[in-house]
Amino acid sequence: MNAATDATSEPSDHAAYRAEVRAWYEDNATRKRPDDPWATNIHIDPDEAAAHFRDSKEWVGRLYAAGYSGIAWPAEYGGGGGEPWMTRIEREVARDYEEWTGFPGATIAMLGPTLLRHGSEEQKRELIPKLLSAELTFCQLFSEPNAGSDLASLGARAVLDGDELVVNGQKVWNSSAQYTDWGFLLVRTDPEAPKHKGITFLLVDMATPGIEVRPLVQINRSAHFNEVFLDNVRIPIANVVGEMNDGWAVARTVLSNESAFIAGNRIPTGDKLRELAARNARSDDPVIRQRLADYIARERISGWMGEQVQQAIRRGERPPMDPGLLKLMASNNKRRAGDLAMEILGVAAQVDLGPEMFWAQAELMGRFSISIGGGTDEVLRNNIGERSLRLPREPGYDKSQAWRDIPK
Ligand SMILES: Cc1cc2nc3c(=O)[nH]c(=O)nc-3n(C[C@H](O)[C@H](O)[C@H](O)COP(=O)(O)OP(=O)(O)OC[C@H]3O[C@@H](n4cnc5c(N)ncnc54)[C@H](O)[C@@H]3O)c2cc1C
Known part of the structure; x- marks a missing residue:
């Protein structure tokens, strides 16, 4: 509906x-x-x-x-x-x-259920109201120049000093980090442990001394994401979510919520494509009509599946399907929407710079961000194969080796 x-x-x-x-x-x-x-x-x-x-x-x-x-x-x-x-x-x-609700709305969907599941009672009482009201906004400080799809190989180091962790390292592709009050950060706290085992999940005030945020300007001239440099940043140990060295479980909850959010938050495009066809006298073209019907059916099915997953997450239950599957469908739909918009507009798509055209271009180019952010299509297919279909795991030589000994 x-x-x-x-x-x-x-x-x-x-x-x-x-x-x-x-x-x-x-x-x-x-x-x-x-x-x-x-x-x-x-x-x-x-x-x-x-x-x-x-x-x-x-x-x-x-x-x-x-x-x-x-x-x-x-x-x-x-x-x-x-x-x-x-x-x-x-x-x-x-x-x-x-x-x-923009980015603050996205963070509620990603971090909120994560705090409910892994946060201490004190963290839940203190932070969830601030998150829901956007009194505090958060960015995601996960990816690094050498840790994207293979996030568990991340190298930002945190060393315990009294009741603080001292963090040094670099993060990248951090959406809206130039604006948010706080961040949720993955750091390596035990380099002797295998890569998935020695990671800790921390909350950090972005105004803490030693944090430098540098916006990255994209091909469309907007600066959606940033590089974030951490130089001897002191973070109270009370800001650890979950257990020390057990941050991978917390990160996986974030990533699963993120997939569900990206898929569920996609604004339906079928009506706009139909409108675009009407305005450009393509509504009677049988090929366009067939593709519109195909697109709208896919979008509705994704929407219904997304609602089932969102409802389970909101009830604190296990989603009825891997949210990565939904994100893959959303990414596939985005690709189809951009292609269809271009087919409807024809050569006008290359010369007309009006609002219709800008929207169609955004649909066309948006395929790249949706199929990479929150986990790439290829990696989601691997995860679905391994976790949901129980196919043989991807070979990995470094899963049980100490992180320190893995060639970088
Ligand atoms: C719009 C957007 C917003 C983002 N926001 C954030 C954010 O707020 N915070 C944050 O921390 N990060 C963010 N990211 C980063 C994002 O999580 C990473 O870009 C993503 O995980 C991929 O990592 P990478 O860029 O290092 O690519 P790589 O991991 O280097 O991948 C390169 C290519 O290799 C393929 N590949 C890699 N491993 C495999 C494999 N095992 N099997 C098959 N193919 C493989 C990938 O699919 C991809 O095509 C964002 C990215 C985008 C596009």
Whole structure:
């Protein structure tokens, strides 16, 4: 179901909640203009990008104050204690309005369930309300120049000194790290252990002395991600999430939530492609019609599967399927959407620089970010093969060797 189907027959309590959310949005948010469906979230100007981040942070705060952020989260940790379907309805209504939860919303989805599962009682009580209200925003400090797909080979070192860990190393591709208040960081605390065993998961205040964030400017001129340098950064040991040297389990929870979020957060594109075909007099072309039908069917199926996974995550249950499968489907859909947009526009796609074209180009080029960020398609296929299909594991000579002895 999407936002346009408000009136379909749903249980009366669902309909009543939808009406309540709709009324709040009407009073507090700006309806998207129907004549301008081609807006994108790409901000080339750095000031505009920073303002967009601030707006998203502020918007999450307003949602939280109104009871619409963390709707189904446990009340003892600052959530609303509601039902998972309430979150779905709120998300459906939200699609009709311009305000966006942006990166702070993504971090709630990635870090929130991770803290619920692995955090100490104190961390949950202290941090989850701040996360849900975006009082604190977090970036992900995982990847390194020599540790991307093979994340477990990461080398940022942390050494215990009293009740602090002293961190030295470099991270890269860290989305929005130039804006966030805090980060969640993977460091190597036991180089003698095999690579998956000696990693610790830490929370770090980005204002801590010794942290330098350098934005990376991309081909489209926006600076979505950064390099982050850590030079003798002192982090209290109380900021460890889970156990020392057991951070890999915590990281895997983040990555699984991230896959589910990336797949579930994809704004449906089928209606826009249909509109694009109508505006460009391609709606009667039988080949375009067939591909539109194929695309919309795939998008709906992914949406329903995504909802099942999201509901399980919101209930703190094991997802009914590997979220990596959903992310693979989302990445496949994105590729199809970009190709179809270009086919609909034809040669105009190469010369026209209007909003339709900018949107279509963003769809076309977005395939690269969705098929790499949060784990590449190839690596997700490996994971699904090994974990879900129980196929033989990929050969790995270094899985039981001490990390220190693995050739770098
Ligand atoms: C939009 C976006 C946002 C991101 N945000 C963050 C972030 O906030 N924080 C963060 O820490 N990182 C972030 N990343 C980094 C991302 O996690 C890594 O880019 C990703 O894990 C791949 O690592 P890599 O770039 O080092 O590529 P590599 O690991 O070097 O891979 C290169 C190629 O080799 C293939 N490959 C590697 N290993 C295998 C294998 N075993 N089998 C088959 N093929 C293989 C890959 O699929 C890929 O095609 C982001 C990336 C993108 C694109």
